[in-house]
Amino acid sequence: MSSRPATTPSAAPLTSWLIWLTAAIVYLLAVFHRTSLGVAGLDAAERFGVGSAALSAFTVLQIGVYAAMQIPTGVLVDRFGPRRILTCALVFLGLGQVLLALADTYAVALLARGVLGLGDALTFVSVLRLAANHFPGKQYMLVTALTGTLGFIGNLAATLPLTLLLAGPGWTPTFLVAGLVTLAFTAAVTVAVRDTPTSRTSSSAAESASEIAVQLKEALRVPGTRLGFWTHFTTPFSQNVMVLLWGVPFLVEGQGYSATTASSLLAVFVVGAMVAGPVLGGFIGRRPELRMPLVAVYLAATAVAWAVLLGWPGQVPVPVLVAAFVVLSFGGPFSTVGFALARDYNPMARVGTATGIVNVGGFVATTVASLLIGVLLEATGDYRIALVTMVLVLAFGAWRICVWWLRARAAVFAAEDRGDPVPVRLRRHRWDSVRTSFGRSPSPV
Numbered sequence: 309m310s311s312r313p314a315t316t317p318s319a320a321p322l323t324s325w326l327i328w329l330t331a332a333i334v335y336l337l338a339v340f341h342r343t344s345l346g347v348a349g350l351d352a353a354e355r356f357g358v359g360s361a362a363l364s365a366f367t368v369l370q371i372g373v374y375a376a377m378q379i380p381t382g383v384l385v386d387r388f389g390p391r392r393i394l395t396c397a398l399v400f401l402g403l404g405q406v407l408l409a410l411a412d413t414y415a416v417a418l419l420a421r422g423v424l425g426l427g428d429a430l431t432f433v434s435v436l437r438l439a440a441n442h443f444p445g446k447q448y449m450l451v452t453a454l455t456g457t458l459g460f461i462g463n464l465a466a467t468l469p470l471t472l473l474l475a476g477p478g479w480t481p482t483f484l485v486a487g488l489v490t491l492a493f494t495a496a497v498t499v500a501v502r503d504t505p506t507s508r509t510s511s512s513a514a515e516s517a518s519e520i521a522v523q524l525k526e527a528l529r530v531p532g533t534r535l536g537f538w539t540h541f542t543t544p545f546s547q548n549v550m551v552l553l554w555g556v557p558f559l560v561e562g563q564g565y566s567a568t569t570a571s572s573l574l575a576v577f578v579v580g581a582m583v584a585g586p587v588l589g590g591f592i593g594r595r596p597e598l599r600m601p602l603v604a605v606y607l608a609a610t611a612v613a614w615a616v617l618l619g620w621p622g623q624v625p626v627p628v629l630v631a632a633f634v635v636l637s638f639g640g641p642f643s644t645v646g647f648a649l650a651r652d653y654n655p656m657a658r659v660g661t662a663t664g665i666v667n668v669g670g671f672v673a674t675t676v677a678s679l680l681i682g683v684l685l686e687a688t689g690d691y692r693i694a695l696v697t698m699v700l701v702l703a704f705g706a707w708r709i710c711v712w713w714l715r716a717r718a719a720v721f722a723a724e725d726r727g728d729p730v731p732v733r734l735r736r737h738r739w740d741s742v743r744t745s746f747g748r749s750p751s752p753v
């Protein structure tokens with residue numbers, strides 16, 4: 309069973325909130341830097357004399373670095389503590405952006421985005437690991453959701469304000485200042501962040517490669533980690549795919565709306581997630597036994613939203629699009645359930661590793677769905693057919709959630725039967741005996 313400090317208070321003190329806020333601002337900065345090429349893409353193409361294929365290499369590199377680093381980040385943060393890893397993140401983010409500000413060749417710019425991607429990859433899991441140290445389980449969902457909300461503020465800052473700065477002071481001053489401010493923020497982290505309520509830094513003993521492999525295997529063996537992975541796989545990808553890539557083309561080419569209407573409609577995703585995150589996080593934190601039933605209801609609502617979007621005859625009216633996008637925008641907030649599962653079902657020393665594993669889920673679903681949509685669109689030229697991918701990925705994820713939900717419940721009941729403490733009290737149902745059909749003996753909670 310998970311080891312928790314015996315002294316965890318029922319509500320975190322103000323200092324914990326200030327420590328979290330400092331760390332969450334690092335995430336805000338990371339999302340700002342991550343999304344800054346969205347509006348700077350055309351300037352980049354002009355500055356470096358490259359076309360759209362070379363531009364997309366920036367995104368591919370960034371996503372590649374982010375994905376490859378999630379599990380190593382989890383391991384590093386468990387080993388060296390979030391304070392040190394967040395400081396490294398700021399250094400990479402700041403140096404990357406300074407390098408981009410001064411870059412005058414495409415190769416240097418690509419290197420800059422790679423360095424920046426490394427900093428970005430180190431951030432989110434570190435913030436959650438810090439939150440796990442400072443907040444009791446019932447506040448963790450809220451804190452995770454609020455972290456996501458701060459990320460959206462970083463995203464918003466990288467839209468109109470950044471456009472105005474690029475049009476005014478220009479590329480070099482804008483990115484130079486952004487990079488230097490990020491580097492300077494290391495001072496705030498050094499002064500304000502404490503890894504745990506009782507110590508400035510925390511680190512585990514040096515581990516060999518084989519011990520790290522065991523730690524990873526142990527985290528993966530826990531049904532709660534797997535359930536978290538599939539929950540994070542299934543809930544946020546609709547929102548991500550629409551916002552990051554296919555939303556505007558679907559609305560403009562597939563539905564015949566203007567580019568302005570399309571980008572205004574995409575704002576629904578940001579506003580919906582920013583509002584829903586804290587509300588959902590606060591509620592689920594108080595009623596953790598309801599989190600998976602609510603995820604199930606949300607996935608059913610997502611399926612209905614896609615059925616309406618894809619089945620509507622002719623152009624989908626704006627109010628219907630808004631309603632469907634509001635539903636899809638709750639995917640980010642619901643994805644935080646995955647991180648809460650990682651925290652609740654793993655010992656504290658392994659929460660970073662488990663969080664890294666869970667974070668990979670959303671990335672995999674978003675990438676697979678985006679690529680499949682592109683392939684199907686190329687083959688058929690029909691957005692409705694291409695976007696059926698979303699329903700298929702949703703159905704696959706929902707199936708995996710069902711499998712691991714039953715396994716996680718079986719592990720909780722087995723722990724209860726042994727007299728072990730469990731993070732969430734569940735009520736047994738008749739269908740809980742279905743677990744035997746999956747042919748697994750109950751794994752550790």
Ligand SMILES: N[C@@H](Cc1c[nH]cn1)C(=O)NCC(=O)O
Binds near residue numbers: 585
């Ligand atoms: N699913 C997001 C987190 C989130 C919370 N609310 C809305 N989104 C996520 O996994 N983020 C990882 C990152 O690095 O941004």
